[in-house]
Amino acid sequence: MRNDTKGKEAKAGSKREALVRATIQLVNNSGFHATPMSKIAKLAEVSPGTIYLYFENKQDLINQVYIEVKTAFSAFAFKDYDASLPVAEGFRKIWYNIAAFKLQEVEEAMFLSQCDNTPMMDEPSRQEGLKHLRPLLDLWERGQAEQLIRQVSPFMLYAFSIYPIAFLMNVQQRGLYTITQEHIDHAYTMAWNSIKL
Amino acid sequence: MRNDTKGKEAKAGSKREALVRATIQLVNNSGFHATPMSKIAKLAEVSPGTIYLYFENKQDLINQVYIEVKTAFSAFAFKDYDASLPVAEGFRKIWYNIAAFKLQEVEEAMFLSQCDNTPMMDEPSRQEGLKHLRPLLDLWERGQAEQLIRQVSPFMLYAFSIYPIAFLMNVQQRGLYTITQEHIDHAYTMAWNSIKL
DNA sequence: TACAACAGAATGAACGTTCATTCAGTTCGT
């Protein structure tokens, strides 16, 4: 009768899922305030009114999508990571994970990048999203204690080792540049050189 | 109609100038699509209709402001720079200039950062703004020829040495972090370490 | 008087959100 392609889980969440996907896609192409709810509804093949069954309003929609994507990002970033790894190896693992996320899950990564660089997100949600980075901060602290990593603020470490990946993803997405595995390896070296002692 | 070669520019241009300033300030706080023309007019102490004497429409307003700010940025970035300088010294000069711009002219820098990270700017204007970086690209090329700088794409060099500054400016602006001269010197070392051979 | 700069009200399109209604599926009395 209905979509039997998946189990019962597909039924309850299907509309909401479609809305989340549509939101990510449209916000990427036009930005938050330039994408009307009507367009999101249309792309999700759902009536405008249905959005309000799952989300309080437009801001709540964005906030929920942001948290969801950020959570997926963190899961990806710390996959196979183990806090008992030596600092250099742990960082390498996390860095490559993040790079893989940004280059494979482009839609989600672009969405995060836009949320993090514009006033469309409210501060509480932004703070919420920041929490997920804890393991990386801990790793850095340990690296500093062991004299392997520069004694500078985590903001600085992030700015020079992680943030650049977002830029590369952006230019690649605009078609100005194509990133190969070799580029990624170079990028990793540059990232590590900037933060290592 | 504008650009009168007479000396009355201060008066003739005063409304336009006020509009440009107001646009920068409001777009920084709320983003492009969330700032109505009426608010821009109010902050500039001008009537909404008057905007259309100086700008074709909202998009044209943003484009013009973008180009103007980008031009100011470039002038700042290459102040006292001389292409005959040794590579390392030339890069240091430009890097410190850019850092100074981002930390002194916060409003303008934030505006650029937002334009460069969202779909609010159309591609032609973006290309136009990119041209101004030529001298830096030339410097990097020379550095690569002299085996001083890694053999990677300028995008990569930019991502790791310049782009991070924008991140630091952003967190400082959000009040999460305060940047001192010492931080800047550390940041410069990190930037240089990431791109040098 | 003539003309450009300007103000502010007016306009119409587009938006976020609501709500009366429909519809598919489940429950329950028989």
Place this chain on the structure above:
DNA sequence: ACGAACTGAATGAACGTTCATTCTGTTGTA
């Protein structure tokens, strides 16, 4: 087993508001 009663997800037209842009009249100046 069967259909009437019920449930809540889903719809989409409609509403009030906001916005970019235009229109009309006023002011200042030569």
